[in-house]
Amino acid sequence: xxxxxxxxxxxxxxxxxxxxxxxxxxxxxxxxxxxxxxxxxxxxxxxxxxxxxxxxxxxxxxxxxxxxxxxxxxxxxxxxxxxxxxxxxxxxxxxxxxxxxxxxxxxxxxxxxxxxxxxxxxxxxxxxxxxxxxxxxxxxxxxxxxxxxxxxxxxxxxxxxxxxxxxxxxxxxxxxxxxxxxxxxxxxxxxxxxxxxxxxxxxxxxxxxxxxxxxxxxxxxxxxxxxxxxxxxxxxxxxxxxxxxxxxxxxxxxxxxxxxxxxxxxxxxxxxxxxxxxxxxxxxxxxxxxxxxxxxxxxxxxxxxxxxxxxxxxxxxxxxxxxxxxxxxxxxxxxxxxxxxxxxxx
Amino acid sequence: xxxxxxxxxxxxxxxxxxxxxxxxxxxxxxxxxxxxxxxxxxxxxxxxxxxxxxxxxxxxxxxxxxxxxxxxxxxxxxxxxxxxxxxxxxxxxxxxxxxxxxxxxxxxxxxxxxxxxxxxxxxxxxxxxxxxxxxxxxxxxxxxxxxxxxxxxxxxxxxxxxxxxxxxxxxxxxxxxxxxxxxxxxxxxxxxxxxxxxxxxxxxxxxxxxxxxxxxxxxxxxxxxxxxxxxxxxxxxxxxxxxxxxxxxxxxxxxxxxxxxxxxxxxxxxxxxxxxxxxxxxxxxxxxxxxxxxxxxxxxxxxxxxxxxxxxxxxxxxxxxxxxxxxxxxxxxxxxxxxxxxxxxx
DNA sequence: TTGTAGGCGTTATCAT
DNA sequence: ATGATAACGCCTACAA
Numbered sequence: 001x002x003x004x005x006x007x008x009x010x011x012x013x014x015x016x017x018x019x020x021x022x023x024x025x026x027x028x029x030x031x032x033x034x035x036x037x038x039x040x041x042x043x044x045x046x047x048x049x050x051x052x053x054x055x056x057x058x059x060x061x062x063x064x065x066x067x068x069x070x071x072x073x074x075x076x077x078x079x080x081x082x083x084x085x086x087x088x089x090x091x092x093x094x095x096x097x098x099x100x101x102x103x104x105x106x107x108x109x110x111x112x113x114x115x116x117x118x119x120x121x122x123x124x125x126x127x128x129x130x131x132x133x134x135x136x137x138x139x140x141x142x143x144x145x146x147x148x149x150x151x152x153x154x155x156x157x158x159x160x161x162x163x164x165x166x167x168x169x170x171x172x173x174x175x176x177x178x179x180x181x182x183x184x185x186x187x188x189x190x191x192x193x194x195x196x197x198x199x200x201x202x203x204x205x206x207x208x209x210x211x212x213x214x215x216x217x218x219x220x221x222x223x224x225x226x227x228x229x230x231x232x233x234x235x236x237x238x239x240x241x242x243x244x245x246x247x248x249x250x251x252x253x254x255x256x257x258x259x260x261x262x263x264x265x266x267x268x269x270x271x272x273x274x275x276x277x278x279x280x281x282x283x284x285x286x287x288x289x290x291x292x293x294x295x296x297x298x299x300x301x302x303x304x305x306x307x308x309x310x311x312x313x314x315x316x317x318x319x320x321x322x323x324x325x326x327x328x329x330x331x332x333x334x335x336x337x338x339x340x341x342x343x344x345x346x
Numbered sequence: 347x348x349x350x351x352x353x354x355x356x357x358x359x360x361x362x363x364x365x366x367x368x369x370x371x372x373x374x375x376x377x378x379x380x381x382x383x384x385x386x387x388x389x390x391x392x393x394x395x396x397x398x399x400x401x402x403x404x405x406x407x408x409x410x411x412x413x414x415x416x417x418x419x420x421x422x423x424x425x426x427x428x429x430x431x432x433x434x435x436x437x438x439x440x441x442x443x444x445x446x447x448x449x450x451x452x453x454x455x456x457x458x459x460x461x462x463x464x465x466x467x468x469x470x471x472x473x474x475x476x477x478x479x480x481x482x483x484x485x486x487x488x489x490x491x492x493x494x495x496x497x498x499x500x501x502x503x504x505x506x507x508x509x510x511x512x513x514x515x516x517x518x519x520x521x522x523x524x525x526x527x528x529x530x531x532x533x534x535x536x537x538x539x540x541x542x543x544x545x546x547x548x549x550x551x552x553x554x555x556x557x558x559x560x561x562x563x564x565x566x567x568x569x570x571x572x573x574x575x576x577x578x579x580x581x582x583x584x585x586x587x588x589x590x591x592x593x594x595x596x597x598x599x600x601x602x603x604x605x606x607x608x609x610x611x612x613x614x615x616x617x618x619x620x621x622x623x624x625x626x627x628x629x630x631x632x633x634x635x636x637x638x639x640x641x642x643x644x645x646x647x648x649x650x651x652x653x654x655x656x657x658x659x660x661x662x663x664x665x666x667x668x669x670x671x672x673x674x675x676x677x678x679x680x681x682x683x684x685x686x687x688x689x690x691x692x
Numbered sequence: 693t694t695g696t697a698g699g700c701g702t703t704a705t706c707a708t
Numbered sequence: 709a710t711g712a713t714a715a716c717g718c719c720t721a722c723a724a
Contacts, residue, residue: 005407005465005487007717018695023719033693048479048486053463054404055718059700061351061398074425074624082419082446095460098444100428114441117399119351133394140394141351223628253628259605260630278420282569282599284606353701364711369703379709401702405716 006049015039026051057119065095066305067115067123071103076277077247077294078126081148084298085124092306094121101127103191109134116141122305124298128152128161128192144308146301149292150193151318158304159318160297163346164193167290167323168200170342171272172244176208178335180242180270184213186229186254187246194246197274201244213238217250226253234261241269248273248280248289255283255330266332272339276326285329288336290343293321322346352395361385372397403465411441412651413461413469417449422623423593423640424472427494430644431470438652440467447473449537455480462487468651470644474498474507474538490654492647495638496539497664504650505664506643509692510539513636513669514546516688517618518590522554524681526588526616530559532575532600533592540592543620547590559584563596572599580607587615594619594626594635601629601676612678618685622672631675634682636689639667668692 008019015022017036024031025040032040043049057063068085070078086096097120101107109131115123116137122144128151130138138145138156146158175183185201187194198214205212215229226245230253233240245251251273258265265271265285273280276291300319308314325340354365361368363382370377371386378386389395403409414431416424432442443466447453455477461469462483468490474497476484484491484502492504521529531547533540544560551558561575572591576599579586591597597619604611611617611631619626622637646665654660671686 009717019718020696021694024694027719031693036693048483050459050462050483050487052404052407052465052717054400054409054465055700055716057700058398058400058404058702058717059719061700063400072425073419073428074422076420076422079418079420113396116396119398119400137394137396141396223625227628227630249625249628256602256605256628256630259602279569279595282573282595282602284573284602355701365702366712367710369701370710373703377709382709398701401700401716403716404701404718405703407716 005052006047008051011040011043011047011049014043023051061119062121063095063119064093065089065097065118065120066302067097067099067112067118067120068126069099069101069108069111069115069124070126071101073100076279077149077275077292080294081126081298084295085302088299088302092302094302094306103127105129105131105134112137116143121309122146124148124301124305142314144305144314146305148297148301150196151320155316155318157314157316158301158308159316160300160304160321161319162292162323163320164196165200165203166346167343168197168244169204170200170346171290171339172201172204173207174338174342175242175244175270175272175331175335176204176210178332178338181210182213182238182240183210183242183244184215184233184238184240185244185246186226186250187214187216188219188225188250190216190218197244197246213240223249223253226250226255227257228253230254230257230261243269243271245271245273248275248277248287251287251289251330252279252283255285255287259284265330266335270332270335271330276324280326280328283330287326288328288331288339289326290339291324291326293323296321320346351398352393354397357386357389357393357395360389369397407465408467409441409465410439411435411443411464411466412648413443413445413458413464413466414472415445415447415454415457415461415470416472417447419446422625423495423621423638426640427472427644430641431648434645434648435652438648440648440652449473449535451475451477451480458483462489467655468492470494470647470651488660490651490660492651494643494647496542497666501662501664503660503662504647504654505662506646506650506667507665508638508669509666510542511546511549512692513689514543514590515550516546516692517636517685518547518550519553520684520688521588521590521616521618521677521681522550522556524678524684526681527556528559528584528586529556529588529590530561530579530584530586531590531592532572532596533560533562534565534571534596536562543590543592559586569595569599572596572601573603574599576600576603576607589615589617591617591619594621594623594633597633597635597676598625598629601631601633605630611676612681616678616681617676619672622670626672626674629676633672634674634677634685635672636685637670637672639669642667666692 008022012019099111124146151159151161217225273289276289280287354368358365445457497505497507563571619635622635626633
């Protein structure tokens with residue numbers, strides 16, 4: 001089916017002007033005579049006409065839009081990123097083309113190609129690893145590219161993210177200094193992020209010659225994984241006194257399981273999550289979480305891209321952002337203070 | 347910044363053919379001579395070239411893409427819808443343009459205009475209410491439009507959704523027949539969906555001359571609302587024996603609060619959610635929920651649109667889909683059987 | 693204030 | 709198997 005859609009010329013014919021006048025009506029109403037304006041306005045209203053933006057994209061080879069690629073829509077971490085990117089872009093007259101990859105770099109490759117073929121002016125990627133072809137295409141395209149959330153080893157252009165290893169190191173160290181000795185790390189899916197965090201955790205334990213207890217679930221992160229990993233740890237008869245979770249889903253699962261088993265949080269067991277999502281407050285006690293500044297990341301990524309577009313130049317820029325602690329009841333007051341302080345120093 | 351991107355002509359110049367041959371290479375590689383094909387392939391590989399799709403959209407006034415508008419990325423109900431729509435569309439050679447409205451019909455109006463201006467071939471809306479201008483534009487555009495999730499009173503074209511009132515009526519009735527007498531409804535934000543459900547709940551109670559206990563939170567649905575509403579109900583000294591929640595977030599909040607207060611679920615209190623999201627399994631006991639077939643809805647919407655595109659004709663079609671019960675431990679076995687049976691009869 | 697001419701980069705169509 | 713030409717619908721630039 002080829003939809004027969006009206007064009008500027010059709011409106012112009014009805015009104016009795018040329019399409020140029022109708023074009024002006026849309027782009028700068030002040031530039032057409034009041035009487036003409038009214039006539040055009042009436043016809044537009046009656047016909048529900050919407051001008052075709054495609055020819056303009058073609059002649060300017062710019063769509064005034066920015067592509068945003070996220071791994072998954074079922075991970076709430078990214079909904080804040082989407083909102084930040086979209087708001088910031090719209091404030092600057094840009095729109096967003098949104099795509100997801102299902103955590104698959106081959107899919108990411110296809111999405112990037114698609115965005116480029118639609119003539120986006122810039123691209124934001126939220127996973128740090130890409131296929132070689134993706135990287136090559138992005139470099140050759142000479143368009144602003146921002147990699148966000150994690151900072152890759154060798155950024156393409158702009159990079160704005162969290163130093164997961166340092167953050168987890170600092171948090172682990174704080175808990176040790178507050179007296180916790182048997183600290184476990186609960187991870188899911190062995191991606192880079194989880195492994196960076198785990199490395200920071202391990203490093204802190206090693207410095208104090210403490211044993212590490214790492215539990216990983218092969219399963220994608222879901223709310224029930226925390227539950228499962230805690231059961232596993234209990235079966236192992238580990239007398240853990242703190243659990244650092246790779247994300248809030250797992251941590252809330254742990255808290256629910258603690259309530260079930262009658263484990264006292266935070267007295268007997270400290271629990272901390274990662275990201276600071278809104279459902280932290282669902283658990284009793286409320287989950288303490290390492291809050292990642294997702295809004296700030298999105299905001300800065302878009303502004304960096306727009307700056308490059310304005311200045312017509314690309315330059316490598318790497319920025320780390322600071323995390324904070326979402327306060328709750330799953331750490332002691334003292335621990336919350338210590339963790340907050342440590343995070344503020346990174 | 348105007349990005350200077352290579353075009354077919356540039357590739358053609360290097361290879362020593364015309365742009366038409368390069369165009370053929372992309373659209374039907376078999377139609378160029380093997381030797382030429384190789385030469386072009388080599389240049390493409392080295393340059394990371396991606397062809398511009400915009401001119402093709404322009405000349406065909408079709409982008410082979412479908413617009414999908416959802417209210418929010420932070421509502422996990424829609425991530426399944428997105429996946430279903432995207433998969434089905436891609437299987438048919440269509441891509442998806444995804445936008446969100448923040449539950450605001452004025453924003454929806456702008457999104458629809460944007461999608462139409464990008465020459466999408468069809469649009470999927472996931473909220474049943476629109477501004478008059480949105481409706482007019484969609485009708486005048488003569489493109490396939492699918493309204494999903496809820497079925498509007500007066501559908502524009504295709505409608506595929508859930509009969510929320512009937513579903514909630516059936517569930518409430520089942521609980522009454524299983525012996526529950528003091529059944530509350532926990533709602534959030536007074537949108538149509540919540541009110542439809544509430545109406546079904548009320549109708550069932552009225553038939554048995556039972557008192558209704560409706561608690562509404564003005565706040566957006568979050569995980570902590572269930573907690574708050576349950577505390578409120580307890581303060582009111584209502585001796586409730588069942589709670590029907592407007593969604594799973596609230597229901598999981600209720601379960602967590604029950605665990606905290608030592609309320610026995612399901613013996614003393616039955617709890618049921620709505621949507622059957624994956625985090626139902628986070629709670630202890632696992633939440634029973636009215637599972638909406640989101641994948642099926644997305645799948646059917648896309649297929650209906652593509653059918654209309656192929657046949658080049660629009661026709662009103664309204665379909666209701668069936669819900670099922672996500673089994674868990676927040677209803678008794680008997681109640682789960684009864685609810686399942688009732689849902690299968692709608 | 694309004695009109696005219698030409699071009700954006702691809703593909704359909706016809707020609708070689 | 710490949711080339712030449714025209715057309716898609718808008719906007720820039722210039723003209724009246």
